[in-house]
Amino acid sequence: MLTLALSKGRIFEETLPLLAAAGIEVTEDPEKTRKLILATNQPDVRVVLVRATDVPTYVQHGGADLGVAGKDVLIEHAAENEGAGGLYQPLDLQIAKCRMSVATRADFDYEAAVKQGSRIRVATKYVAVARQHFADKGVHVDLIKLYGSMELAPLTGLADAIVDLVSTGSTLKANKLVEVERIMDISSRLVVNQAALKLKRERIRSLIAAFSGAMSSNS
Numbered sequence: 001m002l003t004l005a006l007s008k009g010r011i012f013e014e015t016l017p018l019l020a021a022a023g024i025e026v027t028e029d030p031e032k033t034r035k036l037i038l039a040t041n042q043p044d045v046r047v048v049l050v051r052a053t054d055v056p057t058y059v060q061h062g063g064a065d066l067g068v069a070g071k072d073v074l075i076e077h078a079a080e081n082e083g084a085g086g087l088y089q090p091l092d093l094q095i096a097k098c099r100m101s102v103a104t105r106a107d108f109d110y111e112a113a114v115k116q117g118s119r120i121r122v123a124t125k126y127v128a129v130a131r132q133h134f135a136d137k138g139v140h141v142d143l144i145k146l147y148g149s150m151e152l153a154p155l156t157g158l159a160d161a162i163v164d165l166v167s168t169g170s171t172l173k174a175n176k177l178v179e180v181e182r183i184m185d186i187s188s189r190l191v192v193n194q195a196a197l198k199l200k201r202e203r204i205r206s207l208i209a210a211f212s213g214a215m216s217s218n219s
């Protein structure tokens with residue numbers, strides 16, 4: 001049995017065409033069932049639905065053989081789990097793309113605050129990335145960990161800036177925030193459990209080959 005961990009929503013949707021290229025069709029719709037384990041047309045392949053941030057945990061500890069997770073999630077997971085040994089990342093799938101950026105209220109002068117060496121209060125879910133980014137710039141920050149709705153922090157005075165994912169930019173715009181700095185491009189990667197890679201070598205290798213074949217035919 002091969003168990004693949006996916007999160008509902010964009011990662012599930014964008015992984016489907018790659019699975020199809022490997023001859024795998026998920027036979028149930030995650031939006032229409034309450035089941036957390038989904039069967040596929042291949043009797044030896046199943047999909048488990050977990051929270052996006054839980055994908056690396058499932059794969060690292062063998063609850064799933066493989067998974068798909070964003071670079072944002074993988075960096076934070078590695079920082080919280082001392083490098084997350086046992087998680088192999090063979091392929092950037094180039095799906096669920098976005099960028100990680102710093103955003104502020106339009107009336108906050110970020111450049112001036114950075115130049116003056118002021119202490120900046122930054123709210124984010126991505127504490128590891130934010131800490132590294134501001135340390136590299138030599139900017140002093142007070143990091144405030146949030147689990148969602150980061151956009152609210154500068155609007156309520158909780159923080160001067162946020163570090164969040166941006167795709168179309170419409171969420172920032174709707175909340176009258178501006179993107180003041182891009183930190184990094186984000187895409188999702190295939191992650192594989194190290195032990196599964198040894199025990200189920202051929203099955204996993206052919207899956208990786210089918211995924212990368214589907215990607216190169218897309219580009």
Ligand code: PRT
Pocket residue numbers: 007008009010011051052053069070071072073096097098164165166167168169170171172186187188
């Ligand atoms: O939603 P939930 O709390 O269950 O989990 P999650 O937010 O971690 O999952 P999900 O499915 O929303 O995101 C899974 C992965 O998709 C993330 O880890 C990213 O790698 C990737 N991804 C790609 C994104 C986006 N694009 C994205 N736009 N993840 C989140 N967003 C959010 C962003 O945080 C912001 O709130 O969408 C909003 C911005 O979008 P725009 O288009 O308005 O700029």
Ligand code: MG
Pocket residue numbers: none
């Ligand atoms: Mg989300």
